[in-house]
Amino acid sequence: MGIAWVFPGQGSQKLGMAAAVLELPGASERFAAASELLDRDLLAICAGDAEGELSDLNDTRNTQPALFVIESLLVDALRAQGRSADLVAGHSLGELVALYAAGVFDVSTGLRLMKTRSELMAGAGGGAMTAVMGFDRGELAQLVAANEGVVIANDNSSAQVVLSGTPEAVAAVSGQLTCKRAIPLAVSGAFHSPFMAQAAAAFATELEAIPFADAAIPVLSNTDPSPETSGAALKARLRNQMTTGVRWRETMERLSGEGIATAVEIGPGAVLSGLIKRSCEGISTAQIAGAADLGL
Numbered sequence: 001m002g003i004a005w006v007f008p009g010q011g012s013q014k015l016g017m018a019a020a021v022l023e024l025p026g027a028s029e030r031f032a033a034a035s036e037l038l039d040r041d042l043l044a045i046c047a048g049d050a051e052g053e054l055s056d057l058n059d060t061r062n063t064q065p066a067l068f069v070i071e072s073l074l075v076d077a078l079r080a081q082g083r084s085a086d087l088v089a090g091h092s093l094g095e096l097v098a099l100y101a102a103g104v105f106d107v108s109t110g111l112r113l114m115k116t117r118s119e120l121m122a123g124a125g126g127g128a129m130t131a132v133m134g135f136d137r138g139e140l141a142q143l144v145a146a147n148e149g150v151v152i153a154n155d156n157s158s159a160q161v162v163l164s165g166t167p168e169a170v171a172a173v174s175g176q177l178t179c180k181r182a183i184p185l186a187v188s189g190a191f192h193s194p195f196m197a198q199a200a201a202a203f204a205t206e207l208e209a210i211p212f213a214d215a216a217i218p219v220l221s222n223t224d225p226s227p228e229t230s231g232a233a234l235k236a237r238l239r240n241q242m243t244t245g246v247r248w249r250e251t252m253e254r255l256s257g258e259g260i261a262t263a264v265e266i267g268p269g270a271v272l273s274g275l276i277k278r279s280c281e282g283i284s285t286a287q288i289a290g291a292a293d294l295g296l
Helices: 017-021 027-037 043-046 061-080 094-101 105-125 137-145 167-176 194-208 231-239 248-257 271-279
Strands: 002-007 087-090 128-135 149-157 160-165 178-186 260-266 284-288
Touching: 002 094, 002 167, 002 271, 017 043, 017 061, 027 043, 027 061, 027 105, 043 061, 061 094, 061 105, 061 260, 087 094, 087 248, 087 260, 094 105, 105 137, 105 194, 128 137, 137 149, 137 167, 149 167, 149 248, 149 271, 160 167, 167 178, 194 231, 248 260, 248 271, 260 271, 271 284
Parallel strands: 002 087, 002 260, 260 284
Antiparallel strands: 128 160, 128 178, 149 160
């Protein structure tokens, strides 16, 4: 029975999260390299000690690189222990860490891509996102189909999705939908929707110049949750990720279908583990957020 590594995305960040990985080999150097690339102290931002412009960890321009650094350090530590996975998958920005874990590109490439991605997404403002829980999927599908200003950005589980689009359209659909809860998200744009087309085109241009190796571990992508190892195919999937939804519900179904027995969430928090526990009978979960979880 197999093991999957899964990597969380934006929303899993929390102040102080870097402390758990600082004793890992290469941690200081990787944070320093990221800080130089970003031209700000990423470690201080993670600790909540930064001041001035772009000092908030929850700013997507900080969140994305910070999570990539932490999750990639944990991947390296797992590799050093001789551990591996049969499948990898990541939620939104976590897909880039999954690609790194599968050997598609090196860490410096991953950091450059994350910097570009986060800046482009932050610049594509004007939209809104709302998480809805406990709803009828048929009713939701009808409401979304009737309003061209909103899409399902994250299909997280049978009971949880995230809507994305214009503020008016998102508010209208979430207001009309019969659901247990509707929670507006603190984001600057309509991520994973057609409203990210301009940002996605710019990111695609950046991707063109970057070689993607074939993956050593099959990757389940957000845009197509079927196992893939072709570097060219994985690049094409990533190219489309900004404007299409995160198909996490189908990703979890695929984990079950591929005989995965254990899903290991690598990074801060347990968001993905919680979704898997509630959705995948027979798959156990574990979390690795720092050196202590690795026995170091």
